[in-house]
Amino acid sequence: MLKTPPHRVEAARTIARRLTEARSIAVCTHVGGDGDGWGSAIALAHHFGPLGVEVGLLAASPLAERFRFLLPEGARTLAPDPEGIQTLQKADVQVVVDVSEPSRLGDFAPHYQRERTIVIDHHAVASAEIEAAVCLIDPSAAATAELVYDVLVHTGTPIRSAVARALYVGLVTDTGSFRYSNATPHAHRLAAELIEAGADPEALYGPLFANLTRGELGTLRALLDGLQHEPTLGLSWAALGRDVARRFGALDEYEGVMDHLRNLEGTEIAVLFRELETGEVKISLRSTGGADVAQLARSFGGGGHEKAAGATVRGELSAVSERVLEACRELLRGRAPTRA
């Protein structure tokens, strides 16, 4: 079994005890939950459900189709409707995974009570944290799934294969399939543990990555057609108007698309703008070098990690994108060039 880093032991042990003693827990990840958020939440359901704990899986926004296969048999997720909110309010413990800011809990946000709230997260956030009784927060963790693993190890119950699979999904998606800087030796060791516990990387590849729809490929074509690149600064970006979403369907999962922007030679910051039907623009930022895009995202009311962040801003696509691009240029100009 992988050893929990010493600075995480106490919190992991406390959380393990509180969850084991609970009769009911409600677990929630952020709006637009990703592989790490849902993998972490569903792993908790798989682990504590069989221990007799009633686990409510809250969906601040709907569970993406491609993660549905991870759910325990017969399980469903609860929207922030009266039933979902009641489940949250009645739960002995309210667990928040992979969420750094209350606003990311959507309509569930007002219903948390500090003394019953547990936060497990790896985002680095300076302010606006969620108030909680116990926190296991470690920005050095590759994924929230890594921290959930620490908690589960301290319950004394072995990691079942369904748990290992869900945690592996968190790890593999948040590390970009073990390609980003968070693909640490510890993350690789954890991957080995999870594979030994029953996660099958090849079997997971299909539902996670080899499932592009024709609509998503159409979106990708539109994006590549409109790709912009400013080589002297290392800025690459593309903007997808509402017409693209109308034609090909809204893009739920865009990491694959982001990869094309990020992978363009000489790119330091990649930005994807997506115009939403709500009159807002969704901004996704990726940094390949030392630029901190989390800070940039925060200045637009968003958040995230140093190298992967985002925000949603009200306004016209062209106006919003020009403001964000100008901020990116300023950030890149202020940095010593790392590329010739």
Ligand SMILES: [Mn+2]
């Ligand atoms: Mn994460």
